[in-house]
Amino acid sequence: MKTVRWEIPLKAEMVRKLEVGDIIYLNGLVYTARDMAHLKMRTIISEGGMLPVNLEGGVLFHAGPVVKKRDEGWEMVVVGPTTSMRMEPFAKLVAEIGVKLIIGKGGMGEYSQQTFVDHGMAYLQAAPGCAVKLAQSVEKVLGVTWPELGMAEAMWAFEVRNFGPFVVAMDAAGRSLYREITETAQKKITDWFPL
Amino acid sequence: MGLELEQVRSEINKLIRRVCTSISPDCLELLKKAREGETEERARNMLEAMMENVALAGEVNKPVCQSPGYPTVYVRFGNSFQIDLPAIFSEALISATKEGYLRPSIVHPLTRANNGDNSGEAVPNFEYEFIPGLDYVEVWISFKGCGAELANAVKVFTTEQLGKNFSGLKRFILDTVLRASGIPCPPIGLGIGIGGQIDVAAKLSRKAISVRDWRDRHPDPLFAALEEELLEKINQLGIGPAGTGGRTTALAVKIGWASTHTAIAPVAVNFHCWVARRGGLRFYPDGRVETLLVGGQGA
Numbered sequence: 001m002k003t004v005r006w007e008i009p010l011k012a013e014m015v016r017k018l019e020v021g022d023i024i025y026l027n028g029l030v031y032t033a034r035d036m037a038h039l040k041m042r043t044i045i046s047e048g049g050m051l052p053v054n055l056e057g058g059v060l061f062h063a064g065p066v067v068k069k070r071d072e073g074w075e076m077v078v079v080g081p082t083t084s085m086r087m088e089p090f091a092k093l094v095a096e097i098g099v100k101l102i103i104g105k106g107g108m109g110e111y112s113q114q115t116f117v118d119h120g121m122a123y124l125q126a127a128p129g130c131a132v133k134l135a136q137s138v139e140k141v142l143g144v145t146w147p148e149l150g151m152a153e154a155m156w157a158f159e160v161r162n163f164g165p166f167v168v169a170m171d172a173a174g175r176s177l178y179r180e181i182t183e184t185a186q187k188k189i190t191d192w193f194p195l
Numbered sequence: 196m197g198l199e200l201e202q203v204r205s206e207i208n209k210l211i212r213r214v215c216t217s218i219s220p221d222c223l224e225l226l227k228k229a230r231e232g233e234t235e236e237r238a239r240n241m242l243e244a245m246m247e248n249v250a251l252a253g254e255v256n257k258p259v260c261q262s263p264g265y266p267t268v269y270v271r272f273g274n275s276f277q278i279d280l281p282a283i284f285s286e287a288l289i290s291a292t293k294e295g296y297l298r299p300s301i302v303h304p305l306t307r308a309n310n311g312d313n314s315g316e317a318v319p320n321f322e323y324e325f326i327p328g329l330d331y332v333e334v335w336i337s338f339k340g341c342g343a344e345l346a347n348a349v350k351v352f353t354t355e356q357l358g359k360n361f362s363g364l365k366r367f368i369l370d371t372v373l374r375a376s377g378i379p380c381p382p383i384g385l386g387i388g389i390g391g392q393i394d395v396a397a398k399l400s401r402k403a404i405s406v407r408d409w410r411d412r413h414p415d416p417l418f419a420a421l422e423e424e425l426l427e428k429i430n431q432l433g434i435g436p437a438g439t440g441g442r443t444t445a446l447a448v449k450i451g452w453a454s455t456h457t458a459i460a461p462v463a464v465n466f467h468c469w470v471a472r473r474g475g476l477r478f479y480p481d482g483r484v485e486t487l488l489v490g491g492q493g494a
Contacts, residue, residue: 021237036307066261066298077295080261083342083378106342106378106438125439127241128380129340129470130248131261150309152262152300167237167439177439178376185373185432192428193358193366 005162009057010100012120018168020175024124025164029142029157030103031055032063034082036153038090040146045093052145053155055097062087062104064152066131067141074141076158080131081105084123088112095119107169107178117174124166125177137163198482203278206476206484207334208287214336214474215258215296217491218249221409222384222446222471229382229436229443238441242382245436245469253491260470263297264338266319269406273329275480280334281321288313297338322402335475335487337405340468343383346375347400349393352460364389364462365425371464372429372445377438380468382446384409385429388463390453399451400465405473408488409447422448436469 001021006014008028018024031053033041044051065079084104087094091112094102100121102108105128116122126134137160145155169177218226223246230242252259268284291297292313301315302308319336348371356363368387375383386404388396413419426448435441446469455461474489 064261064298064300066258066295068295078257078261082262083345085345085378105380106376125377125437127244127248128342128377128437129260129468130244132251132255132257132259133244133248135257136251150299150302150311152298153307153309165240167437169439181433181435181438181440182373182376185434188432189366189369189373193362193369195366 008059010059011057012100015100015122016120016172018122018171019173020168020171020177022168023165024168025162026059026101026166027161027163028059028159030059030061030160030163032061032065032079032156034062034064034153035086036149037146037155038087038093040149041097042090042093045097051097053157055099058099059101059103060094060099062102065135065156067151067156074144076135076138076141078131078135079138080134081126081128084108091115095121103166107176113170113174113176116170116172120172122168122172123170125169126166134163137161198478198480200278202482202484203478204283204287206478207283208290210336210474210476210489211287211291212296213489213491214338214472215263215291216252216256217472217489218259218469219409219471219473219488219490221488222469223249223490225409225446226382226469229446233441233443235435235441237439238435238443241436241439241441242443258296258298259472260340261298262340262342263300263313264340264472265344267322267337267339267401267405268319269322269324269335269337269402271324271326271329271333273326273331276332278332284319284336285314288319322398330480332478333475333487334478335406335473337473339401339405340380340470343379343466343468346371346379346466347464349397349461349463351393352462353458354460357460361421365428367462368425368464369428369432373432373434375466376434379466380470381434381438382436382443382469384447384449384467384471385425385445386465386467387448387450388452388465389450389460390455391461392455392459393461393463395453396461396463397465399453400463403449403451404447404465404467406475407449409449409471413450418450418452422450
């Protein structure tokens, strides 16, 4: 188990060095995306269009913040992770646009796990429900893409410093903390209450 | 001096702001206890982050969690109930949203269109309970996280499927908790509704974990024992806070029940995230107001 502090953008070779259980802090540009932003990205790409954001080596945060409009720009009020499993069908799409790390909660499935192995990506678990704490590391909201989707579903871009700690919960070697925990627990349930 | 409408309005506005920026004191106490009993370092760190986040939210008067969840209002009232609570709550939610206490998260179920202020058809959801002769009006608001909702489950059991010593029922609940793992923001509170028909079981499961004190004990020994056994077994699964391992998977298991038809045993499982944003007010006819399980400033 190691603790790393990385600058965004990232390279696949770096991400491949991460192992399940490592702790990571991030500096740089982070984008949020949840259900609607993923659907929007899929539509644009399937129609042969260009995305309005560059996610090469980037970090995608499954989150919908609370922001306040200021005279100039935006103020980040709070931001925390949303349930990542809803974004499971988009694993490959996200890999192909260059995303290297996904931050969220609850983990993702086997389709994502295989994609992480193929593309040198990892999944980071944030402390759930800790939105005030995470917002403290947001230095500046740079902008918003697709604001018409509403505050939660729009894609927000913001600069972070010492953003974390996040636990590496799924790595590029194919290990998933969630899968390992589930397998052990399933055995216990079967022992207690055999079918 | 009797109870004035303006007073009710103002108390409800204050309640919503306090509930968003804190967690209920029973949940906070259970979190503290869990941290003391947690042996795994990562799990302890997660619990500490959660408690630090709650403290910070209170200090800076910000919402504890970015997701406001889904608002449900529970009302208990007697014969003299005459307040237009839906209008008061709807206005209070909209103004709290404009002030940044609640993210606008309510959308049309099919078009997904967002009004931008948490207004919407049948929002908040109201659950009324008429108690003849009750001399006060009790209102509860619960902002229940919706990541947690993704893991909810319902099953209509036959008598045979309940199993010996309810082993079939217990297995269903544990399998549901395991399938949910980190999704509902553990440590969870688990509401279980047993009986009625599926809609009744579902409502009972939500109410049990939304309104009961997470530290209390079920008055019926059969259900008290079931709650205790399930809590113990869930915490032996090793899912842990955030789902990344540890002893603290659940803080509470609460059962609500109703009699049912002899052919069926409907069971609903309802997850609550650790961010227990809920609390109640009791309005007396003479103008007295009592707070119930409200966290944050003044708690």
